[in-house]
Amino acid sequence: MNRVLLILFLISLSFKCISQNDTLIEDEKAYKPPVPVELMIGNEALYFKMVVTKPIYNSKFKFYNLMNFTSNFIDGTASNIFNQTVLFYDLSTKFSVGFGSNYSSFSSLKPVVSALYSDFNAKRGFIIQPTLVLEKKGAKELFSMYEFSYVLNPKFKGYFRFDAFTSWEEQHDFSYLNGRVGVGTRFGNFGPALNISFVGKGALKYYNIGAFYNILI
Numbered sequence: 001m002n003r004v005l006l007i008l009f010l011i012s013l014s015f016k017c018i019s020q021n022d023t024l025i026e027d028e029k030a031y032k033p034p035v036p037v038e039l040m041i042g043n044e045a046l047y048f049k050m051v052v053t054k055p056i057y058n059s060k061f062k063f064y065n066l067m068n069f070t071s072n073f074i075d076g077t078a079s080n081i082f083n084q085t086v087l088f089y090d091l092s093t094k095f096s097v098g099f100g101s102n103y104s105s106f107s108s109l110k111p112v113v114s115a116l117y118s119d120f121n122a123k124r125g126f127i128i129q130p131t132l133v134l135e136k137k138g139a140k141e142l143f144s145m146y147e148f149s150y151v152l153n154p155k156f157k158g159y160f161r162f163d164a165f166t167s168w169e170e171q172h173d174f175s176y177l178n179g180r181v182g183v184g185t186r187f188g189n190f191g192p193a194l195n196i197s198f199v200g201k202g203a204l205k206y207y208n209i210g211a212f213y214n215i216l217i
Contacts, residue, residue: 034216042210060090087117124148141167159184190217
């Protein structure tokens, strides 16, 4: 699994290099949101994340896909894959609602409804996303993210990001807090990273401490 994650990350970097060499045709200047890709190497696990958000032609619909892969270094400890795919409809420039599915290594494919509020500019970004699994006693989930950057000099910027997620059915199921603090260049952001997971009714804590590198492709 660790090799698979590294291969996926290297493929992502190759797409970045190709896209930097592409020329822009005059009649194809429609905005295409970049795809954030991140790799974290920690003391407990290797972590890979990719988020794809693509508008569907010139409509108010957009395709959203979140992929998380966690591969543990400890033998006998299960790795985890999480994938969420949602077709959103924009009610405004910042607020959307949608229908889609969740899939993870520990559960089957499940239908979901979700709402998304996002607010981004050149210096900071904020997301909050509640999701409801459409089944009897389905999980209620909440994801939030805050990202901030500031210019240090013409070549470097400071970078900070905080992610939080929680999922509840009749009781607590799973939550996490992810923190990133580092330096950004035109080649991406890098620095120390901390992932904290809370599992089960007792919210048992698991720490993954290491370094991250992320890039927009």
